[in-house]
Amino acid sequence: MIMMTNRQWLMTGAVVVLLLMLPLFLPNFWLANILGRAMVYGIVALSLTFLAHYGGFISLAQTMMAGVAGYAVAMMAPTAIPLGPLAMSYGYAIPLAVLAATLTGALVGLIAVNTREIYLLMITLALAVGFSLFAQSNTQWFRGYEGIRNIVGPEVFGMPFRTHLVFYYVALITAVLMYLLVLYVVRTPFGLALQAVRDSARRTSAIGFSVALHRIGAFALAGFIAGCGGVLITFYNIGITPSSIGLWPTVAVLIMAVIGGLGHPLGAFLGALIYAVMDTFASSIIGHDRFNTLIGLVFLTIVLISPDGVWGIGKRLAGLGGGKEPITDPVAKLTAGGK
Amino acid sequence: MTSNSALPTDTDALVLTGVGRRFGALAAVSNVNMTIKQGERRAVLGPNGAGKTTLFNTICGDFPPTSGRIHLFGQDISRLKPHQRARLGIGRTYQTSLLFTGLSVLENLYLAVRGARKGRFSMLKAGPGDADVAYARALADRVRVTQLLSAQVDAISHGQRRQVEIGMALAGNPKLLMLDEPAAGLSAAERPELVALIRSLPRDLTLVLIEHDMDVALSNSDIVTVMKDGVVVVENTPDLIADDPVVQSIYLGGGH
């Protein structure tokens, strides 16, 4: 299990402070379209990393869970074009959308409760593609191909959500909170039991845990995380369309998580950042068609040289340069006083 | 017979009636009838492939019986899921250690403590001085892995894993404890510790022990059940079992 030592907490703090100060140095484009974007997609990738690393579940349904939140907030948004019958203030729409994604996560977990590995991959892929096709064909609620537009998000301190600074800071704060949430939960009985299921489902039930309920709970939490990302992505794109939750975006989340490294929640954000940078710059240089080939090659290269992604490379480099990890008190690690 | 030879009580802890388990065409266990009293120490002997582990699996629910009934303290548990049986007071170890290899020794034991009580979905970390953590540490002391609390399980030795196995089986304060070859792979030095641990178990705990080591098995049981080819061939007290012609033919025949 991942433990943060004092040094790591210090480094995390330093990185967060740096990120908070970046608007002083960086142009708006970088803030919103590279970093902000990396953070909101990174949250969806984090939801996959959480399931994969701690539960051993590789799911392709994360984009779908995010999409449920995206469509839900769009249907309820007061600014939506066309305006739906459910229109309400963002103050209600956002939490309801995240709730919808959480319930969707639980439902996916329930449907896939007895499947593993390649079968889990196939079932979640089928659900993801099925949902996107449904959104495409449903004109009444999902507005078909066109999707729902003008989802600009709430005003924050009187400023429009899409202001670069506002978007950047909200994305940053949400990303950090989700990251810390994952690191915290995996040290609670619920999160430890999830890792127990990963290591031995038989033993987990032999000591009294319902493996099925824990799997469903893990997917619900993953749905919650993906839902937070999905709402922000919808604000980022100022709306949602079926193609934004289709096959390619579904696979893209897996690619981000793997490139960054499934071995640590941080990998999700690293992967999303690399993806955003390549998507932005490589696309304009080599053309968007070739971008898929390029990202495919990067994916292959990373998987071949470092199965635990960029995070794994970083860890090995740090291991070469840095000293040994300090020995931590096992009890402190388990209890609230621990770091 | 040894120090723990006090008579078991009259309560039936575990009753198997016509229990069988098939794997496809293979009848791994067939028509086993067995009554184990509360507080009894029962040893199960038999050559490899006799169906001893499968019998454990039918009792704990990992592979429920395909025929017959199992009653635990009078309650029919034949259809219950493994975690439901565990909550009724069944603790077991596995012949090949099944531990949470990505977690520390303390986390393994702590989870086993938490699994036995409510709040399994708690998303709150244990507070300082948490009673469950303290109990997990006490278990670690009991199975002599205190120095390894923070070690990740995939980094500890085989013998140490066997100790953690037992610690986890004890964590829920089970009424029925089933140990599947706990001495397998232990060094000669580690065996007496295991025997001491078995002898220190509370007297009202019911113990079923699968053990190849005849000495360990015979000196720690009130009644011995011998299995072969999925059926019970003999059931008797330890002093009579060694001279039993059927048992001699199985063991002298080099069955294990």
Ligand SMILES: Nc1ncnc2c1ncn2[C@@H]1O[C@H](COP(=O)(O)OP(=O)(O)O)[C@@H](O)[C@H]1O
């Ligand atoms: N999960 C299983 N699937 C198929 N066959 C099994 C399974 N478990 C045990 N068996 C078979 O059942 C028989 C009894 O095995 P087991 O109960 O492990 O014997 P023992 O513990 O006495 O050595 C063996 O032939 C074994 O191959």
Ligand SMILES: [Mg+2]
């Ligand atoms: Mg066996």
